[in-house]
Amino acid sequence: MDFWISFWYVTLVVSMAIFAALAVVVTIRGFGDVLALFRTISARHAGEDAGGGDTGGDQREQDVQRDSQ
Amino acid sequence: MDQLAHLGTNFTRWDWVIVGAYLLGTLMIGLYVKRYIRDMSDYVVAGRSLKSFIAIATMVGTEMGLVTVMYSAQKGFTGGFAAFHIGLSAGIVTLIVGLTGFIVVPLRELGIMTIPEFYEKRFGRGTRIFGGVLLAGAGILNMGMFLKAGALFLTALTGLHDPTHVNIVMSLLIALVLGYTILGGMVSVVITDYVQFVVLSFGMLFSCLAAWRHLGWANIVATVKTVHKEAGFDPFDLQGFGPSYVVWMIFTAGLVSCAVWQTAVMRACAAESTRVVRRLYIWSSIGFMIRFMLPQFLGICALTYMWQNAATHDVFFTDKGTVVDNAEVTMQAMPLLLSQILPAGVIGLVGAGMLAAFMSTHDSYLLCWSSVLVEDVVAPLAGGRLSNKVRLTLARVLVFLIGAFLLVWSLWYPLGQDLWDYMAVSGAIYFTGAFALLLGGLYWKRASRVGANLALAVGLFAVFGLRPVRDAAGVTRLAEMLECEVTSAHIGLATATTALVAMVAGSLLFPDRQTSRT
Secondary structure, rough: HHHHHHHHHHHHHHHHHHHHHHHHHHHHHHHHHHHHHHHHHHHHHHHHHHHOHEEEHHHHHHHHHHOOO | OOOOOOOOOOHHHHHHHHHHHHHHHHHHHHHHHHOOOOOHHHHHHHHHOOOHHHHHHHHHHHOOOOHHHHHHHHHHHHHHHHHHHHHHHHHHHHHHHHHHHHHHHHHHHHHOOOOHHHHHHHHHHHHHHHHHHHHHEEEEHHHHHHHHHHHHHHEEEEOOOHHHHHHHHHHOOOOOOHHHHHOOOOOOHHHHHHHHHHHHHHHHHHHHOOOOOHHHHHHHHHHHHHHHHHHHHHOOOOOOOOOHHHHHHHHHHHHHHHHHHHHHHHHHHHHHOOOEEEEEEEHHHHHHHHHHHHHHHHHHHHHHHHHHHHHHHHHHHHOOOOOOHHHHHHHHHHHHHHHHOOOOOOHHHHHHHHHHHHHHHHHHHHHHHHHHHHHHHHHHHOOOOOOHHHHHHHHHHHHHHHHHHHHHHHHHOOOOOHHHHHHHHHHHHHHHHHHHHHHHHOOOOOOOOHHHHHHHHHHHHHHHHHHHHHHHHHHHHHHHHHHOOOHHHHOOOOHHHHHHHHHHHHHOOOHHHHHHOO
């Protein structure tokens, strides 16, 4: 039983510490991503309004090409 | 439960103001982002524009909802430290999925929005419709207890112990979530997920540290030893979880939660690229572990507090010193603890965070199942002739109808088992078959249409894991006669294995024409 008590203690403390660090990073960098999300969708809609059709498909193809490189 | 009314709560009118301000804020966000919704892609996967950090926030935000907090805390209460194996399994398996890209990367490469869409690409339209019905059916059943869990949390936290309050709160909550989800779709879901991630992450960490400081580690360990004995620490102990339950958790809390469950797969499909998918899973593995462990720790702290408090001891424990066998009672232990140890002001913030978590999970799931029904059942049946506008309207109508069903189900269904086990079993109706289809469809060329449909059909047997169904079907009595134990974990594992066998056997015996030519 002592093994499990020590094991769960270490697991809990380490997890909480890592999660606290992750929460700080994601909070800060995530806010920038939210603003970028609005910009991306607005730009896509503007492209569609200008008669460019569904530019999202082109973007997806570019993503696949980039990932495969 | 009259004894609980004497406990009181630290929740003051200022905490109500904090919660109210939060709700008003989120409603305004929903109205603001409505302008970004133009088609089904915007509504369902946010135009596939999610970058890494917002993807992590929204993934963890969705999966660390109030319901997760409630069922995990209940598991900590009823299982002790041994329940930590669920979070550990989830974290390790999610990390492996992130490192290998297992299932999720091929799905993102296909550019699909839902798993049944993959079924059609691989196995044909009939499998997509059958899979879509099963997925949405199991998913809606799976979230059937969300409302009750949310209402029990709020009423216990705020000191509203009258049972009618639970029903009123359930009705108010569903009205709030429905309005919000119908307005904004995935873009608003992403925003609330982000806000919820921030509030709940720090709120949970603070609550755990407060409970730890209030009760003390040695005291907590000693209480778990007294109540649960060895089984409260060793997950393999047969008096507690046991090896079959651990394996079941590696499969459900681990693999299924992150790579097969539609809401998680939707995040992978909404990611900007496959590189983002991998990064999302690697970093989210910490969140997947923590979303179980922190609430479980709060549940363990609640066990300690309720055991040592004369006013609550008789409510939560039997004369023999064991935990009472009443899921709706044990679920209230954690919010009751928070209502006692958190100071006024902080408790309002945590309450708002939890409410945010509730909305975040609820809107994601409502959106998910309504879009599955539209895209994978109605649209294929209509021969793909539905316009974007009709699809959006239909999705919004379905969100409303699902919400109405959830309210009725929450009021009517007798839970009869831990909430987490209810959710694992109801979800298994879909995911036991879906896992076989994903595995076969993505990695085995000979997987055929017949094998796929057989595997999906076998998944239906998982419903016998629900205790009321098991009792009604006579499975429990039969097991008693044979002097053996049949648990939800046994039924779930047996169903998953049989689905895989059905997939292989069906594919070998009835290969697709195209496959047999190659």
